[in-house]
Amino acid sequence: MDVNTFAAYGYFFLIIFLxxxxxxxxxxxxxxxxxxxxxxxxxxSDMALKDDxxxxxxxxISDEKKK
Amino acid sequence: MFHWxxxxxxxxxxxxxxxxxxxxxxxIVPNFAQASRPTIGTKPYSTLEIAGRQVYIKNGxxxxxxxxxxxxxxxxxxxxxxxxSGEYAYDRPFLWGSKRTGPDLMRVGNYRTxxxxxxxxxxxxxxxxxxxxxxxxxLFTTKADIETAFAEQVTDQEFFGVPYNKPIPxxxxxxxxxxxxxxxxxxxxxxxxxxxxxxxxxxxxxxKDIVAHGEVPEIVxxxxxxxxxx
Amino acid sequence: xxxxxxxxxxxxxKMFMLTTVVFGIVGMSIGVLLAFELAFPGLNTILGKSAAxxxxxxxxxxxxxxxVAFGFTVSGIFATWYYVGQRVLKVSMAxxxxxxxxxxxxxxxxxxxxxxxxxSLFMGYTTSKEYAEFEWPIDIAIVVVWVLWGVSIFGLIGxxxxxxxxxxxxxxxxxxxxxxxxxxxxxxxxPTMLATDxxxxxxxxxxxxxxxxxxxxxxALVQWWYGHNAVAFVFTVPIIAMxxxxxxxxxxxxxxxxxxxxxxxWGLMFVYLWAGGHHLLYSTVPDWVQxxxxxxxxxxxxxxxxxxxxxxxxxxxxxxxxASSPLIKFMVLASTFYMFSTxxxxxxxxxxxxxxxxxxxxxxxxxxxxxxxxxxxxIMASLFHMAPRVxxxxxxxxxxxxxxxxxxxxxxxxxxxxxxxxxxxxGMMWRAHDEYGNLAYSFIDTxxxxxxxxxxxxxxxxxxxxxxxxxxxxxxKTMTAGKRLDSEPANASxxxx
Numbered sequence: 001m002d003v004n005t006f007a008a009y010g011y012f013f014l015i016i017f018l019x020x021x022x023x024x025x026x027x028x029x030x031x032x033x034x035x036x037x038x039x040x041x042x043x044x045s046d047m048a049l050k051d052d053x054x055x056x057x058x059x060x061i062s063d064e065k066k067k
Numbered sequence: 068m069f070h071w072x073x074x075x076x077x078x079x080x081x082x083x084x085x086x087x088x089x090x091x092x093x094x095i096v097p098n099f100a101q102a103s104r105p106t107i108g109t110k111p112y113s114t115l116e117i118a119g120r121q122v123y124i125k126n127g128x129x130x131x132x133x134x135x136x137x138x139x140x141x142x143x144x145x146x147x148x149x150x151x152s153g154e155y156a157y158d159r160p161f162l163w164g165s166k167r168t169g170p171d172l173m174r175v176g177n178y179r180t181x182x183x184x185x186x187x188x189x190x191x192x193x194x195x196x197x198x199x200x201x202x203x204x205x206l207f208t209t210k211a212d213i214e215t216a217f218a219e220q221v222t223d224q225e226f227f228g229v230p231y232n233k234p235i236p237x238x239x240x241x242x243x244x245x246x247x248x249x250x251x252x253x254x255x256x257x258x259x260x261x262x263x264x265x266x267x268x269x270x271x272x273x274x275k276d277i278v279a280h281g282e283v284p285e286i287v288x289x290x291x292x293x294x295x296x297x
Numbered sequence: 298x299x300x301x302x303x304x305x306x307x308x309x310x311k312m313f314m315l316t317t318v319v320f321g322i323v324g325m326s327i328g329v330l331l332a333f334e335l336a337f338p339g340l341n342t343i344l345g346k347s348a349a350x351x352x353x354x355x356x357x358x359x360x361x362x363x364x365v366a367f368g369f370t371v372s373g374i375f376a377t378w379y380y381v382g383q384r385v386l387k388v389s390m391a392x393x394x395x396x397x398x399x400x401x402x403x404x405x406x407x408x409x410x411x412x413x414x415x416x417s418l419f420m421g422y423t424t425s426k427e428y429a430e431f432e433w434p435i436d437i438a439i440v441v442v443w444v445l446w447g448v449s450i451f452g453l454i455g456x457x458x459x460x461x462x463x464x465x466x467x468x469x470x471x472x473x474x475x476x477x478x479x480x481x482x483x484x485x486x487x488p489t490m491l492a493t494d495x496x497x498x499x500x501x502x503x504x505x506x507x508x509x510x511x512x513x514x515x516x517a518l519v520q521w522w523y524g525h526n527a528v529a530f531v532f533t534v535p536i537i538a539m540x541x542x543x544x545x546x547x548x549x550x551x552x553x554x555x556x557x558x559x560x561x562x563w564g565l566m567f568v569y570l571w572a573g574g575h576h577l578l579y580s581t582v583p584d585w586v587q588x589x590x591x592x593x594x595x596x597x598x599x600x601x602x603x604x605x606x607x608x609x610x611x612x613x614x615x616x617x618x619x620a621s622s623p624l625i626k627f628m629v630l631a632s633t634f635y636m637f638s639t640x641x642x643x644x645x646x647x648x649x650x651x652x653x654x655x656x657x658x659x660x661x662x663x664x665x666x667x668x669x670x671x672x673x674x675x676i677m678a679s680l681f682h683m684a685p686r687v688x689x690x691x692x693x694x695x696x697x698x699x700x701x702x703x704x705x706x707x708x709x710x711x712x713x714x715x716x717x718x719x720x721x722x723x724g725m726m727w728r729a730h731d732e733y734g735n736l737a738y739s740f741i742d743t744x745x746x747x748x749x750x751x752x753x754x755x756x757x758x759x760x761x762x763x764x765x766x767x768x769x770x771x772x773x774k775t776m777t778a779g780k781r782l783d784s785e786p787a788n789a790s791x792x793x794x
Contacts, residue, residue: 003096010093018567025563029556037071039461041559045551047463048542051384052785053303057459059074073462076454076470083471083566088478090570094586095518121506125421127355133656137579141728144736152581155513160425163517163580165524167656168335170740192338197745201334201341201353215502218489222508225495226487251498 106153108238111220111229111245112295114254115261115283118216119292122206122285123162131168131200134296147174157229169200176297181268184290189271203286207273211288217254220247262287265294305383306391307687309400313376314680314687316408318769320368321676323415325765327361329758336751351419359430360418365668366428366531367439368411373676374472374535375407375446380683381465381542382450386457396452403445410438422505426520428527429483432505436484443480447473464558468538471566475530483523485510514581525573528664532672534565536635537604539679544608544628547682548618549788553610561603568597575646578655587648594646601639608632623698624790627678630706634670638663653724658747658754662716669709669761677768684772685790690779695792697771705764711757719750 034040039059046058072079112120123129136142138149150173155161186193189207191200223229224247231247248254259278265287266278277284334340334354342349350356379400383389390397414435417423423430431439450473454462462470486507493501511519545552552558574582574590609632612618618625641663645654654660685692692698726746729737780793 007093007096014089014093022564026560029560041555042551044461044463044555045545047385047459047461048465048545049549049551051387051546053305053384053387053389055387057387059460061458061460073467074460076451076462079462079467080451080470080474083467084474084478086563086566087471087475087570089567091478091482091522094571094574094589095522124423124425125356126350126353127358127423127425129425130355130358135580137652137655139579139652139728141730141736144730145727145740150581152514155517155581158513159511159516160509161513161516161520162425165427165576165656166658166661168744195741197741199335199338199744201338201349201355203350203353204346205350212503215489215506218492218502219506219508221496221501222487222489222492225492226508227512250496251501 104153105156105235106151107236109154109156110235110243111157111223111231112292113245113257113261114213114216114220114248115211115258115265115288115291116295117219117292118211118213118258118283119285119288119290120162121216121219122211122289123292124160126203126206128172129162129164131164131166133164133167133171134173135163136171136173142171146171147177157223159223159227172293172296174297176294179293181265181290181294182270184293185269185271185286188286188289206286206289207271207284208277209285210277211258211283211285213255213258213283214251216258216288217248217251220254258283258288261291265291303389304391305380305389306397307380307683308397309390309404310376310379310683311687312401312404313372313379314683314772316404316411317369317372317376317676317680318772320364320372320411321765322769324361324364324369325758325762327357327364329755329762331357331361332751332755332758336748336755350421356419356421359423359427360415362428363414363418363430366527367414370531370535370668370672370676372407373539373679374469374531375403377535377539377542377676377679377683378446378450378469380687381538382453382469385459385463385466385542386453387459388453388457390453393452393456396449396456399445399449399452403442403449406438406445407442410435410442413438417505424484424486424507424509426483426509426516427524429480429520429523431484433484433486433488433507434505436480436486439480440477443473443477447477464541464552464555464562465538467562468534468541471562472530472535472538475526475534479523479526479530483519517577517580518582518586521576522570522573525576526570528667529565529569532667533569533601533635536631536672536675537565539675540608540628540632541604543675543679543682544611544625544632547622547624547628547678547788547790548612548615550611550613550615553607553613557603557607561600561607564600564603565597568593568600572597572646575651578646578648578651591646591648591651594643598639598643602636605632605636605639618789622789622792623695623702624678624681624792626699626702627674627681630702631671631674631678634666634674634709638667638671641666653728654720657720657723658716658750659720659724662713662720665716666709666713669705669712673761673765674705677765680768680772682790684775685779685782686785688776688779689782689785690775691782692790692792693771693774693779694794696794697767698792701764701767701771704767705761708757708760708762708764711760712754713757715750715753715757719747719754722746722750 043058136146136149143149188203190202191198224231231245234242234244237243248257262278262283266274274284341353344352414431422432486509488507489502509516571593572590574586575594578587619629644650723743726738726743731737
């Protein structure tokens, strides 16, 4: 298999992956309001709005350490 | 991509990298495998021409002049045959340019002479009414850097296999050899000999004096390079 | 000291804010000079005939592009990173002596690198590859600065309190990785000194010279893969990082859709890299690369507009803020210009349009819509937002800011309209034939006709530069004479009259 064939295969599978991958991703985002850890996607915007050093993080990293 | 990726910076970075590297891999690598072979008649540059090419680059000529003739009638009428990939085989770096404030120079050697360049570089407006090109009078007295040009040629030969001192096939079926000296002294001598030929067609007294003194003014190297563009 | 509550530490951000302003003035001033050199060629010897080689267009042009890209814009990127990074990760630079050291080291090396770059470009040491003109010793310095920035990004992420990375951080990471990859591959070169041994000499020619690893068409392909994506990862990606933080924060509105930002991020990452081929249409690179470049450029509209629309919708129901706050005006106009230039770009990438547009001023006009309207406005807006928080003072003058906004907007309009007309005129004249099939115009005809547009463009650039001086003055006065603030403003930045 020379480089061109390799590139052609790469390109082909890429298109397949993109079509399947990105559409299912779009569907996934459209369907779900919350991500799998139970946080509403839109709450992540608070990371910018409540960004004082004293503000509570949306998803504190210390949660995991406690477990 | 999926919620957890934004919480795992390392994997996130890997994901971004793979995504952006993919295009380069598919788009660029295949072309490299068949690196452009020189067309028949395309020769490597001589020492003086390389020195001139360095003067061209140093003064940013490529910021206003392209060296790429596109395959349109208007362009081939104006500048000559459209560019072929193999014609650039010895161009490191390429000098296509991205802006044509002045005309294309890909084949300027076909229709401009040493005398024309001499007068034009000294004062462009005198030759072309309304030209907005700056004048380059200092090139008539500054010395070309033959040593660095030679170093570039040796690099070309050693690292990229550019065929100096080897027969190069020409369009008419003959072969030509582009000489590369064995030492700096030899390179200086070769460049000077070539420079004398160019300077003999020039009128500027400074240029003649410097060449007679055994050195090469930048303008001579530059004109040698421009004349080689065919 | 011990009992003081923890605060964000903006020491490094302040340093880079300073260089943003300084390099902005340098780069834009050179740009204005260049613009007027094209209209009035006498200016090529503005400092006299003896200095002519240092002020000629060809020598100065790389200085302009590199000063605004790697001086002004990259400083802006670093400054905002050292501000935004801490805040959205909820961790202070003061918490890590190591990161503070890295940040300062990065700053000083960066300043040394820029100084070396400026001097070497003035002297004519250039590789000629656009936006990658620096010779190899400076390339190495740039790589070191970049690696230090990477250490700083991932170091700060490593000690963060917020588990999830905010949108801006994604874009900063992408900037870091993208530029690293592109810069390395495009600057593969062999210093000519390395060939010295082969010939048995001890010292041969200049240290500041190298030969590109790629030749001809391949070199062009790598260069424009770089050149196009340098635009992506210096003028687009990090600027999106800024607007995703500063617009919501200044307006107090949450991003319209976090999901849309996810989608446009990955879309942009994937699509952008393919589009480089549109710089090489009708050249000698393989046809399929050209076509791919064209197609992906059109596809690129989607993720670009995804971000831009997200920004404009964030202001939904809050448009009175645009009227009342000049700072919001800057950001909203920036995202509008982003939409505008991401539409204009794909149009120019269509092959038949490109046949006219390529090599003309229209391309220059397009670049400047993006850099003046989008990059310039957004970086200035970011600094305006940061200043009161960093210096703990009220912004010096609101009216000055509003005046600056209108002057600069007028400047941009002058700029792109004149370049549109001049570019299309030029393209049409080059290809015009008379009734017998001969070329209708000699090249110089096409130059002479452009004079008024070049003069107008120079005026536009000058207006923008004047506005930038007003910006610099406003920031300086904020720093030294603004009313002191007791507490950090949550949203709308306080402004004096």
